Structures are given as structure tokens and as C-alpha cells.
Amino acid sequence: MTTPRALFTATVAAVAAATVLSAPATAADKDTTLELMLVHGDQxxxxxxxxxxxxxxxxxxxxxxxxxxxxxxxxxxxxxxxxKTCTMEYNPVDAKAMGTWRGVPVEFNRHFGNPCTLNAETGPVFRF
Structure with missing residues (x-):
């Protein structure tokens, strides 16, 4: 037979678990998933x-x-x-990013004069 105290304890535990599971995620916990693309000539x-x-x-x-x-x-x-010093050679490259940053939708499209300026301005993000 379940006592009222045991029922109360089980109910409190269930509510506490549901509260933890439904607590809103902090910004650091939210999803960051990005698709990155480089277009350089035909490549x-x-x-x-x-x-x-x-x-x-x-x-x-x-x-x-x-x-x-x-x-x-x-x-x-x-x-x-x-x-980083880059030449003024015109060898265009387009960098694009789409996805989410910590749960917030992001989109980035930028034209760079050459791969060196792309690297100088974006570092490892578009180094692939």
C-alpha cells in the first residue's frame, strides 16, 4: 500500500525532474551548426x-x-x-555561411578579392 508520504515524495520528484528537463537552454547550450561554402572560379x-x-x-x-x-x-x-599582408591580385572568392549560432539563424555572404584577403579577414573559419 502506498502511503500519502510516499506518494507526495514521488510527486515532488517527478515535478522536479520535469522542471529540470523543461528548463530553457542557456545560449551556450543551444545548437551551433553551420554549412560553409567557398566559390573560387569553377571550384x-x-x-x-x-x-x-x-x-x-x-x-x-x-x-x-x-x-x-x-x-x-x-x-x-x-x-x-x-x-597578414596580401597582394592586390584579383582572384575572386566568395564565402558563404548558413545555419545557426547558439540557436539563432545566421547567414553570411561576402566577396573577397583573393584567397589571401579571405584568410586574413576570416582566419580558420573558411580555411578548408
């Missing part, structure tokens, strides 16, 4: 990047996620490579 390269945990097909997800973290998911504010 198109793609990769996926996930953060927390780091992964996807990106060859250096840890460094790319660290730079995105520093920029708070804003591709226009990526730290890039400091003190």
Missing part, C-alpha cells in the same frame, strides 16, 4: 561546422569555433589573421 568547396561539441567535416573545428566565439557568431567581426 566549389563545402564543409559543415558544429560547436559545443566541436565537429562536422571542418578540418579545424576547434580553431574555427574559437574565432566564432570571440566574434559572438558575427562573421563580420571574425578576428582573422593579424599582420
Amino acid at each position: 566549389v568547396r563545402r564543409t559543415t561546422l558544429t560547436c559545443q561539441p566541436h565537429g562536422g567535416t571542418h578540418p579545424d573545428a576547434v580553431a574555427a569555433c574559437a574565432d566564432l566565439q570571440q566574434a559572438q557568431g558575427n562573421f563580420a567581426k571574425l578576428p582573422g589573421v593579424k599582420d
